[in-house]
Amino acid sequence: MRCPYCSTDNSRVVESRAGDDGNTIRRRRECTNPECARRFTTYERVEQRPLMVIKKDAKREEFSYEKLYRGVMKACEKRPIPAEKVEEVVAGIERSLHLEYEREVPSTVIGEKVMEALRELDGVAYVRFASVYREFRDVETLAQEVLSLLTESSDKGK
Template sequence: MRCPFCAHDDSQVKDSRPTEDGAAIRRRRQCEGCAARFTTFERIQLRELTVLKSEERREPFDRDKLLRSVSIAARKRPIDALRLEKLVSGIQRQLETLGDCEVTSKRIGELVMDGLKALDSVAYIRFASVYRDFSEARDFEEFAGAVHEVKG
């Protein structure tokens, strides 16, 4: 594993343990060049996924990008980081088991919407505001009203 500090090619694993949700292995490493320590995560990947964007552009699936967008929607909400990790891992697993190497960004967005709806209504509305491109306060009101009716 290349050192993120000095780019030396070799590092030594000092500690290895599963993450709390069991979906990854956390490894503490030490660079053999500069002795800096850093952490890596090893996850199961069933297949390489390509995301088909709305404008016909393609890009590799990026789990970290998905986690960042879900985390932004959930910012300052009483949601444990482990629950967000589990949500993203579950979405990734669903995508990988679909049997197709290409998945639309729309499909990913719908899976996130479903997951956040069950997790936290405010995070759900925040994500929807970006995903569905709300342009006016009325868009928020209508969507929040629909969410309230479903919950109420």
């Protein structure tokens, strides 16, 4: 495995363990270049048939774990949410998509799954994502969404 820091094409595995979802293996690696010797993490997962995402304009593109991860991370930016929790959320969404859809999935389904997961994880991250995903046109629509989140939150506390 190539080192992401010095590009040496050799590294050694220091530690391996199964991911939380049971479908990945997390490997801690160390660069064998003595001048670098830095550590990094890689993930190994079973290669699955590509899942195609049907966009709103009916175009299709291949599902991207990295794109989904970046979107969720952006919503969680500057929030007290560990990166591992974000990885769990994204892996869970990816797993459910592969279980529910064989070849193609509408982008709206992905957006709704992300919103559902973020709503459970963190209210601010949820509102951030929802404001972009739902394309709120005005402050009133955003306020309604926040109020529904507050109402739901207070109902849970009872």
